[in-house]
Amino acid sequence: MKFGILSLAAAGLLAGVVSGFQPQQQQHHFAHHHSASADIRTSSDFTPGKLYDSQRLIKVSAAAKPRWLALEDILVLRRAGVRFMDITDTQALHTSSSSSSASGLVEGYTSRLPTKLVRGEEVAAAVEGLTTKLYGDVLRPFTAFHNRYYDSENGRKSSEWLQGQIQDLVAASGANVSVSAFSHRFPQSSIIARFEGQGSDSSETVVVSAHQDSVNQWLPWFGRANGADDDGSGTVTILEAFRVLLQRGFAPRRAVEFHWYAGEEGGLLGSQDVALAYKKAGRHVAVDLHFDMTGFWRGEQVIGLVSDHTDPESRALVKRLAAAYTRLATKEFACGYGCSDHASWNTAGFRSAMAFESAELEGNTNIHSPRDTVDTLDFDHMLEFSKLAVAFAYEVGYDKASA
């Protein structure tokens, strides 16, 4: 009975957000999810973290009222492909007046983005150093974790492994760059690597980000989720940019941080925790450029630029950077609510943009399944995104801080 009532709650959310979702299909989903969820509860492999002892507060659109849902209902949403934010622990991010439209304006701080690109020489020299070698070297072991589900031991281990790779790169370069784990209420930690800013506003920070977790949408806790494209590709796209910046002795005026978020697939959990912590600490985040899936494209080869839950000045900057420093044009497309971690910064009132592998959101049908493998990725395509990350770090990182 409890089950049926909660399913109705999820059904209400689904009806509100999934356009063209037929009642017949809904029946099918619920029938399927009933048996699969029973399997999950009784499986000896089922060791959920503390998160699912109680219901979670889930938001499926900017306008919709958040709803309390249990594990089973969240699985229903996931299987229907609904993107959502789990705001249980970050409600303060969502109650303030500074959302979407007021990006870059936080408590007296105005983020100023460069209007002219003036770091061409440094960017060109750094881009020379980018190769595709690290992509395969890191992705093969990274996708060999059975999954990288944030609320599991797999997720914890994959995070610790990735942090080790990042620390090894820093150690090999001899650069004075800090690498730290940002822990959450679930086993997987986000990872933050920081180049200190040489300018006067030590709290002003430029963020380059991706998410490290993966999910099998049918069996999150013990299903296979290689997560090569989603988001192993973004993870190594920014890692290669990070490696080259280390090699170049990158010493920006603004602090530049690389973030690998935990728990994106759980409703942007890691990035919301980080954004809320930064906001509470009064940190000045100039802008976040997020990379969620960079390796798979069909049809028109472009850099997809998310048009919603981002701000126009950040999008304009990315367009200019892509035109100047990559061989791909950009093309805007709407990604929807809870699309990825750029939305956490946008919700917090900071600037953000998101670069995506194509302008077609549903192009890669392998994701969230065992078919999301390294051999489906185009490393040369990914290299253009690493160029974009490098160019962004130089042009925004070296730009004069706002007064």
Ligand SMILES: *[C@@H]1O[C@H](CO)[C@@H](O)[C@H](O)[C@H]1NC(C)=O
């Ligand atoms: C490394 O950076 C930190 C933070 O800016 C600074 O406090 C420390 O003195 C630096 N260490 C070295 C060896 O330069």
